[in-house]
Amino acid sequence: MAADENNLADRSGRLFESQKGYDPRVVLFYFIIVALLIVLTSGLAYQQLFNAELHTERESSQNQRRILIPGPRGNIYDRNGQLLVGNRPRFAVILYLDELRAKFRAEFIRIRKNYRAADDKDIPTADQLWTLARVSVVQSYLEQINAIIGRDIKVDSVRLNKHFSRELLLPYPLVEDLAPAEYARLLEHLPVVSPLQLYTTNTREYPFGSAASQTLGYVGINEDVEADNFPGEKLRTFKQRGSIGRDGLELKFDSLLQGEAGGSIFRVDPLGYRLRDAKPIESRLPTQGQNLVTSLDIDLQLAAEAAIGDQTGAAVAIDIKTGEILALASKPDYDLSKFAPRLGHADAADITAREAWTNLAIGGAFPPGSTFKILTSIAGLRRGVLDPTKPIADCQGVIRIGNRDFVCDNRRGHHGEVLLPEAIAHSCDIYFFGAGRLISPDLLAEEGRRFHLDQRTGIELPHETSRMVIPDPAYKEKVIGEKWFPGDTANMSIGQGYVLVTPLEMACFAASVARNEVFTQPTLLHNPDAPVQHTESIGLTSTQRAALIEGMVGTTTYGTANTLNLDLFKIPGVRIAGKTGTAQKKVTKDGKTGNINFAWFICFAPADNPEIAMAVMIEGETLGENFGGGRYAAPVAGSVLKKYFEKKNRPADQKLAPFKIE
Amino acid sequence: MPKRFDQARPFLTLGFVVAGWFVIPTVFKTFTRASFFELTAPVGVAASYARDLQEYWTLRLHSNSELIEAGRDLARLNASYDLAVQQNIEMQGEIARLEGILRLPSYTGYQSEHARVVRRDFSGWWQRLTIRKGKNYNLTVGAPVVFSGGVVGRVSEVFAYTATVDLISSQTVRLAAVVEGDTRPISYQGGLNPTFGSAGGVIEFVPLDIFASANATKRLVTSGLGGVFPPGLTIGSVIKVEPSTDGLFKSGTVKLDDRLAALTEVTVLLPLDTP
Numbered sequence: 001m002a003a004d005e006n007n008l009a010d011r012s013g014r015l016f017e018s019q020k021g022y023d024p025r026v027v028l029f030y031f032i033i034v035a036l037l038i039v040l041t042s043g044l045a046y047q048q049l050f051n052a053e054l055h056t057e058r059e060s061s062q063n064q065r066r067i068l069i070p071g072p073r074g075n076i077y078d079r080n081g082q083l084l085v086g087n088r089p090r091f092a093v094i095l096y097l098d099e100l101r102a103k104f105r106a107e108f109i110r111i112r113k114n115y116r117a118a119d120d121k122d123i124p125t126a127d128q129l130w131t132l133a134r135v136s137v138v139q140s141y142l143e144q145i146n147a148i149i150g151r152d153i154k155v156d157s158v159r160l161n162k163h164f165s166r167e168l169l170l171p172y173p174l175v176e177d178l179a180p181a182e183y184a185r186l187l188e189h190l191p192v193v194s195p196l197q198l199y200t201t202n203t204r205e206y207p208f209g210s211a212a213s214q215t216l217g218y219v220g221i222n223e224d225v226e227a228d229n230f231p232g233e234k235l236r237t238f239k240q241r242g243s244i245g246r247d248g249l250e251l252k253f254d255s256l257l258q259g260e261a262g263g264s265i266f267r268v269d270p271l272g273y274r275l276r277d278a279k280p281i282e283s284r285l286p287t288q289g290q291n292l293v294t295s296l297d298i299d300l301q302l303a304a305e306a307a308i309g310d311q312t313g314a315a316v317a318i319d320i321k322t323g324e325i326l327a328l329a330s331k332p333d334y335d336l337s338k339f340a341p342r343l344g345h346a347d348a349a350d351i352t353a354r355e356a357w358t359n360l361a362i363g364g365a366f367p368p369g370s371t372f373k374i375l376t377s378i379a380g381l382r383r384g385v386l387d388p389t390k391p392i393a394d395c396q397g398v399i400r401i402g403n404r405d406f407v408c409d410n411r412r413g414h415h416g417e418v419l420l421p422e423a424i425a426h427s428c429d430i431y432f433f434g435a436g437r438l439i440s441p442d443l444l445a446e447e448g449r450r451f452h453l454d455q456r457t458g459i460e461l462p463h464e465t466s467r468m469v470i471p472d473p474a475y476k477e478k479v480i481g482e483k484w485f486p487g488d489t490a491n492m493s494i495g496q497g498y499v500l501v502t503p504l505e506m507a508c509f510a511a512s513v514a515r516n517e518v519f520t521q522p523t524l525l526h527n528p529d530a531p532v533q534h535t536e537s538i539g540l541t542s543t544q545r546a547a548l549i550e551g552m553v554g555t556t557t558y559g560t561a562n563t564l565n566l567d568l569f570k571i572p573g574v575r576i577a578g579k580t581g582t583a584q585k586k587v588t589k590d591g592k593t594g595n596i597n598f599a600w601f602i603c604f605a606p607a608d609n610p611e612i613a614m615a616v617m618i619e620g621e622t623l624g625e626n627f628g629g630g631r632y633a634a635p636v637a638g639s640v641l642k643k644y645f646e647k648k649n650r651p652a653d654q655k656l657a658p659f660k661i662e
Numbered sequence: 663m664p665k666r667f668d669q670a671r672p673f674l675t676l677g678f679v680v681a682g683w684f685v686i687p688t689v690f691k692t693f694t695r696a697s698f699f700e701l702t703a704p705v706g707v708a709a710s711y712a713r714d715l716q717e718y719w720t721l722r723l724h725s726n727s728e729l730i731e732a733g734r735d736l737a738r739l740n741a742s743y744d745l746a747v748q749q750n751i752e753m754q755g756e757i758a759r760l761e762g763i764l765r766l767p768s769y770t771g772y773q774s775e776h777a778r779v780v781r782r783d784f785s786g787w788w789q790r791l792t793i794r795k796g797k798n799y800n801l802t803v804g805a806p807v808v809f810s811g812g813v814v815g816r817v818s819e820v821f822a823y824t825a826t827v828d829l830i831s832s833q834t835v836r837l838a839a840v841v842e843g844d845t846r847p848i849s850y851q852g853g854l855n856p857t858f859g860s861a862g863g864v865i866e867f868v869p870l871d872i873f874a875s876a877n878a879t880k881r882l883v884t885s886g887l888g889g890v891f892p893p894g895l896t897i898g899s900v901i902k903v904e905p906s907t908d909g910l911f912k913s914g915t916v917k918l919d920d921r922l923a924a925l926t927e928v929t930v931l932l933p934l935d936t937p
Contacts, residue, residue, distance in 0.1 A: 198849070200910065
């Protein structure tokens with residue numbers, strides 16, 4: 001035993017290595033390791049302290065996704081608070097594809113297994129299998145919907161793939177525009193917690209269909225919804241489609257009507273699927289855009305449109321004191337409800353074929369015909385070349401000016417030596433040929449420019465034409481390259497030749513004459529506290545003005561617009577001051593060239609204390625057809641005026657209070 | 663070492679059990695769960711019968727005069743109900759005639775199955791009743807359940823002799839409702855209700871022209887459009903509506919009938935034929 005212990009003691013010395021102290025080579029490694037640690041720590045510190053923002057940004061862009069949802073547009077009202085354009089909810093069933101990752105995978109495996117089990121040599125590629133799996137899963141959800149609402153809808157695989165690759169985090173609409181009964185059935189039959197959900201979007205609603213269609217305008221799809229002051233601009237963003245104004249007030253006031261987009265920011269996994277049960281990092285609800293109160297009165301608008309009927313033309317009614325437009329009708333028009341949610345190709349082609357896109361009240365320039373005689377009268381009276389008590393011509397139906405015969409009422413007019421009021425009431429061309437000659441074309445043009453008839457009115461609508469013309473010799477020389485002839489003066493004095501105006505301009509002109517001023521600024525915005533407009537006075541003496549008004553009242557009582565004396569249009573206690581006009585324009589229709597007529601009527605009422613002014617233009621359809629303003633245009637104004645005074649004379653308790661958006 | 667193993671044994675056992683539970687087929691687990699409910703159900707049912715017996719003997723303690731008085735009251739009530747039934751028959755005839763003229767689809771017919779409440783289970787997450795009828799009376803999942811005050815909820819699970827009813831105060835119940843006098847369907851869903859507080863729900867997609875407040879409540883009723891509940895059954899009172907930021911709809915709060923928390927008997931409506 002003792003010997004064993006000794007042996008162990010001897011051998012134990014070999015079991016342990018003795019430490020010889022620090023080996024310089026090992027010490028060198030210490031330094032190297034320390035140096036490497038310092039480099040590593042410094043690198044980490046550098047990345048943490050100086051590149052933190054960059055890494056945060058990269059992490060966010062990789063792991064976060066931003067969803068933007070457009071806000072509904074604001075409503076558009078008429079001056080009495082009647083809704084003209086609103087928003088209609090559209091109920092849809094949607095499927096959150098990003099919650100179906102596990103189901104897609106399971107279906108992918110099942111389909112692949114089936115192919116393999118069938119020993120099919122033609123196994124689809126992985127991409128094709130994924131597509132099949134997605135379509136199969138989505139179709140199974142769609143079958144649930146079909147069973148509940150009794151439809152037979154199939155999955156559109158192209159649309160599904162597109163949505164999956166580009167808009168994974170956005171809800172995939174399975175069925176859109178559900179009927180109320182379908183929506184109700186789904187409410188009760190779908191589980192509350194499910195990737196299938198009921199969802200609402202919105203689209204424009206037009207309670208009055210085609211009323212004021214070109215004035216109100218329409219909206220189109222906005223692919224680029226923006227959310228001001230919502231974080232995550234640099235993140236990958238999924239945007240739901242919004243709407244943007246394309247014409248009319250919708251376009252002009254798009255920034256006001258446009259709602260504020262809402263949105264959410266979610267965390268996603270590396271494949272882009274939303275993390276399960278993840279709450280949004282940021283979230284904001286969309287808000288509706290501001291409402292717009294127009295100056296339109298829908299009752300007058302409907303009356304104007306009904307009176308124009310199937311004819312081509314325009315009618316404008318304006319509040320004389322404020323310049324607010326009460327009605328702005330243009331025919332042919334289009335049904336705005338066809339634009340919601342979007343206009344089909346066939347409907348668009350139909351509108352194009354009917355030439356219904358243009359708002360003729362502001363977008364069409366037409367010769368004003370004899371309505372221009374009011375301007376000729378004013379110019380003559382102001383220049384002192386016309387005296388209401390003295391005749392200036394003897395109308396026998398025709399007069400020779402230069403080397404051409406100019407006729408009055410197709411040679412039927414035999415007005416004799418008429419005075420200014422009768423000349424206006426009977427629209428005697430011979431009288432105004434003489435007046436034009438006495439005034440001179442330059443002064444006549446100057447008067448037209450004084451009434452702003454040579455320029456746009458500046459109404460809050462897009463596409464107001466700039467083709468209006470108040471010609472003078474310099475204009476003809478410059479544009480046509482010809483000398484001005486006496487016949488041109490004769491034509492101009494009766495609103496023919498080169499004169500071109502819009503119906504809106506003529507309505508403003510009528511309002512200005514009613515106010516005894518030279519300009520009326522039209523507006524489509526309603527302000528219950530709007531002040532009375534005041535511009536430069538026309539500058540007629542009271543006698544001159546009385547003669548002018550007498551002539552205009554005569555037009556509607558015994559003159560060319562005496563149709564307004566019919567019981568159908570007669571307004572008790574209201575005298576209407578008006579002027580008819582019929583202008584011709586050479587056109588080529590169906591291979592034939594000839595004149596079509598434009599029937600005009602401008603007016604204001606009551607003649608003694610004017611409130612409302614109107615201009616109506618109806619375009620003739622048949623070449624060479626006699627198309628008088630008294631017969632075709634005046635009744636339109638008569639209908640609108642009757643409606644206006646009918647509303648005005650309602651008992652106080654049936655009247656609406658002035659409408660304001662709070 | 664053996665001592666440490668002994669100490670860890672309970673945890674290991676638990677681990678094995680949990681791991682075993684995970685690998686057991688779903689069919690077995692479903693069977694076990696159902697069996698548990700089926701086996702415990704008789705206890706609840708027995709307790710319910712005991713309560714009924716208790717109530718019976720309580721009633722037996724009333725004097726003859728009290729019972730006679732109660733009998734008279736009941737006779738009067740029966741008379742008034744008979745009258746109401748006759749009026750209803752007339753009105754139903756008129757409705758059928760009008761529906762025929764307008765060619766409207768008729769609503770689903772229902773068979774009523776009255777059931778005693780065995781148990782009430784109210785938590786913050788769900789609010790349920792267990793009733794004393796199940797497959798033995800052909801009850802089906804999803805069937806509407808009503809009481810004299812209106813809607814109770816929907817059958818969510820059916821067992822051999824019992825069934826579970828999700829109350830309308832539960833977040834898992836959603837109905838297509840209408841505000842009385844209006845025809846546009848809106849969404850009603852149970853709210854997040856406290857266990858012992860008064861129950862409520864929320865309504866969404868309410869048209870903008872509908873107004874209600876605590877002082878001017880509106881009655882919320884079933885629309886009948888959803889295909890589950892017949893129309894006109896009271897859900898509750900709308901006590902608040904306020905517009906949403908998107909300006910399209912309003913959302914609001916509904917106060918439910920306080921009697922929902924103390925129901926002893928309900929009626930399950932079984933559709934006579936599926937539309």
